[in-house]
Amino acid sequence: MRSLIFPGEEAQSARHAPCTYCENGRVFSSAVGMLDTERGGVVPLEGPWVPRIGEQVVGTVTDSKNHVYTVDLSYYCRALIIGSRYDRESMEIGDVIEATIKNIEDGGVIILSYPKMLLGGVLVNIKPAKVPRVIGKEDTMVRQIESLTRTRMVVGRNGTAWIKGKPQDTELAICAISLIERKAHQQGLTEAVKVMLENESRNKKGE
Amino acid sequence: MGSSLNKPELIKDGKRLDGRAFDELRPLKIEAGVLKNADGSAYLEWGNNKVLAAVYGPREAMPKHMTDPTKGIVKCRYSMAPFSGIDDHGRSGPNRRSTEISKVAKEAFENVILLNDYPSGMIEIFMEILQSDGGTRAAGITAASVALANAGIHMKDMMYAVSAGRIDEHIVLDVNMIEDNYSDADMPMVIAPRNNDVLLLQMDGGLDKGQFDQAVKMVLEAGKKIHEVQKRALEDYYNMREGK
Numbered sequence: 001m002r003s004l005i006f007p008g009e010e011a012q013s014a015r016h017a018p019c020t021y022c023e024n025g026r027v028f029s030s031a032v033g034m035l036d037t038e039r040g041g042v043v044p045l046e047g048p049w050v051p052r053i054g055e056q057v058v059g060t061v062t063d064s065k066n067h068v069y070t071v072d073l074s075y076y077c078r079a080l081i082i083g084s085r086y087d088r089e090s091m092e093i094g095d096v097i098e099a100t101i102k103n104i105e106d107g108g109v110i111i112l113s114y115p116k117m118l119l120g121g122v123l124v125n126i127k128p129a130k131v132p133r134v135i136g137k138e139d140t141m142v143r144q145i146e147s148l149t150r151t152r153m154v155v156g157r158n159g160t161a162w163i164k165g166k167p168q169d170t171e172l173a174i175c176a177i178s179l180i181e182r183k184a185h186q187q188g189l190t191e192a193v194k195v196m197l198e199n200e201s202r203n204k205k206g207e
Numbered sequence: 208m209g210s211s212l213n214k215p216e217l218i219k220d221g222k223r224l225d226g227r228a229f230d231e232l233r234p235l236k237i238e239a240g241v242l243k244n245a246d247g248s249a250y251l252e253w254g255n256n257k258v259l260a261a262v263y264g265p266r267e268a269m270p271k272h273m274t275d276p277t278k279g280i281v282k283c284r285y286s287m288a289p290f291s292g293i294d295d296h297g298r299s300g301p302n303r304r305s306t307e308i309s310k311v312a313k314e315a316f317e318n319v320i321l322l323n324d325y326p327s328g329m330i331e332i333f334m335e336i337l338q339s340d341g342g343t344r345a346a347g348i349t350a351a352s353v354a355l356a357n358a359g360i361h362m363k364d365m366m367y368a369v370s371a372g373r374i375d376e377h378i379v380l381d382v383n384m385i386e387d388n389y390s391d392a393d394m395p396m397v398i399a400p401r402n403n404d405v406l407l408l409q410m411d412g413g414l415d416k417g418q419f420d421q422a423v424k425m426v427l428e429a430g431k432k433i434h435e436v437q438k439r440a441l442e443d444y445y446n447m448r449e450g451k
Contacts, residue, residue: 004445006438007319007356008364008401021321021363028401030321030361032441045445046247047359048265050324076267076328107276108326129359 005035005042017041018050034185045185049075049128049158051110053101058118058156061095069115071097073158074125077108081115091115096123096162098154118154121164124174126181128159133184134177141180141190148197149173172200214389217374223386225254229379230425232369232432237350237440239357240448247358249440251350254383255340260350262358265328279325283313285347287336308344315348315368315397315406321361330360341384342370345395348407353437357444363399366406367433370395371422373414378421380429392418396426400434403427 005011011029015022019031019042029035033044051057059079063070067083069091081099083090091097095117102113126134135142135155146153149172151165163173176193183189217224227233233254242248245261252258268274285308286301301309316332332355334347345368352366372382373392387393392412399406414422 004442006365006441007362008399019361021361023363028363030363031359032356032445044359046357047361048246048325050361076265077326106326107274108328 003035003037004032005029006032011035011042012037013040013042019044019047043132043185044129046127047129049131051075051077051101051104051108051158053104055101055157056098056154057101057110057112057158058096058098058123058154058160058162059158060123061091061093061097064091064093071099071112073110073156074160075110075158077110079110079112081112089117091117096121098156098162118162118164121152121162122170124161124163124177126155126159126161126177128157130181130184131155131157131159133189134161134180136190141193144190144194145173145176145197148194148201149176168204172197175200215385217386217389218377223374223379225383229377230428232381232429233383235433235436237353237436239353239440239444245354245358247354247356247360249350249353249357251346251353253342253346253349254381255338256336256343256346257338258343258346258350259335259337260347260354261333261335262330262351262354262360263333264330264358264360265325266331268327268329273329274327276327278322279320279328279330281313281316281320281322281330281332283309283316283332283334283351285309285312285334285336285344287339287343291336291339308347311407311409312344312348312351315366316351316355318404318406319362319364319366319399320355321363324361330355339384341382341387342395345369345381345397348397349433349437353440356437356441364401364404365434365437366397366399367430367437368395368397368407369426369429369433371426373412373418373422376418378414378418378425380425394419394422396423398426398430400430403430 020027029042031044033042059071059073062072069081071079073079097115099112099115103111149169151169151173155161236252238250241250247262249260332351336343348368372390394410397407
C-alpha cells in the first residue's frame with residue numbers, strides 16, 4: 001500500500017534511496033512523494049531532475065569545438081561530449097543524440113559518453129518526476145507504447161523523449177505519454193495505457 | 208510603531224481585540240500549485256494576510272560570480288505590494304525592511320534545502336505580500352515552504368513560521384497588525400518541525416526568561432496545527448491533480 005510522505009518524515013527505506021537523506025542512522029524523505037513500502041524509497045510527485053552516473057539522456061547538440069560537443073539536456077548545467085579526431089562520424093549543431101552519463105564533474109558539468117545519433121523524429125518534454133513511469137519496470141512501458149503505436153522511442157532520464165514514426169502514430173505515442181503523466185501514481189497504468197492505445201487505433205481504423 | 212501614549216486597550220475581558228484567546232491562531236488557509244508558470248507555488252490566507260509565494264529552479268546561478276560549484280545557492284525576495292498595507296507602503300520595490308526580511312528568510316531556507324543536490328544551481332523564492340495585517344514574514348515563509356515542497360526541491364523539512372508577542376504581562380500568539388504596533392514585545396520564529404529546530408528568531412521588545420519559555424511553548428504547540436494545514440494543502444493539490 002502506498003501513502004503520501006512529506007519532507008522530514010521518516011521513510012522506511014534503504015540508505016541513499018532517491019529523495020531521502022540520512023541523519024543519525026535514520027532515513028527521512030526529502031520531497032513530497034509516495035512512500036513505496038514494497039520496494040523501499042520515496043517516489044517523488046514533482047521535482048527537478050538530479051543527474052546520476054550511468055543514466056541515459058536525450059539532448060540536442062548546441063555547440064561543437066575541437067571535437068568537444070555541448071549538449072542541451074534542458075538542465076541548468078552544461079553537458080559535454082569529449083570526442084576525438086579519430087571518431088568516424090562527427091556531430092553537428094542541431095543533431096539529436098542519446099548518450100549515457102559517464103561522469104559528473106565539480107560544478108555539475110555532465111560528461112557524456114557513447115553518443116548515438118537519433119535521426120528524424122520529434123522531441124517531447126516529460127516532467128522529470130514522471131520519467132520512471134514512462135519508462136516502466138525494465139522498459140516495459142516504453143516497449144508497449146512502441147509496439148502498439150509502431151514507433152521508435154528513446155526516453156531520456158532528463159525528461160526529453162525522442163519519438164519517430166508516422167505522424168499519426170507519433171501523435172498517439174504523445175497521447176500515451178500525457179496519459180502516463182496525468183495518472184503517474186495510479187496503479188494498473190500499463191493496462192490503462194494499453195486499453196487507451198487499442199481503443200484509439202480501433203477508432204482510427206473505423207474512420 | 209504605535210506610541211505607548213495612545214495605546215488602545217488590546218485585551219478586554221480576557222480576550223484580544225479580535226475575540227481570540229491568547230494562544231489562538233487566526234484562521235489559516237493554504238492552497239498549493241496556484242501558479243502555472245512557476246515550478247512551485249502557494250497562496251496563503253492567514254487572518255487578513257494574503258500572500259503569494261513562488262519557487263523557480265534549480266536554474267543557472269546568476270550573477271555568475273555567485274555560483275558555487277559544490278552546492279546551490281538560494282535567492283529570496285520578500286516584497287510587499289504597494290496596495291498591501293493600511294499604512295503607506297506606497298512605493299513598491301525593495302526597501303530597508305524587505306531587504307532585511309529577504310535576507311533572514313534566505314538564511315532560514317538555506318538550512319533546510321539540500322543544496323548539495325544542486326551544484327552551480329540557484330533556487331529562487333518569491334514571497335509577495337498582497338494584503339498585510341501583521342506577521343507577514345511568518346506568513347510569507349510558511350507559504351514559501353509549501354511552494355518549495357510543491358516544486359519538488361529536496362529539503363530536510365517543511366518549516367513553518369509564527370510569531371508570539373507580549374501585551375502587558377500576557378503572552379499572545381500570532382499577533383496582528385494593531386497588536387504588533389502597540390505590543391510590548393513581538394517575536395517571530397521559524398521552526399523546522401522534525402526536531403523543533405529554530406531557524407529564525409527575531410525579537411522586538413523585551414521578554415523575561417519565563418515569558419520567553421511560555422512564548423516558545425505556545426509557538427511549538429501552534430506549529431503542529433500550521434504544519435498540518437501545510438500538509439493538507441499539498442495533499443489536496445496532488446489528490447485533485449491525480450484525479451482521486
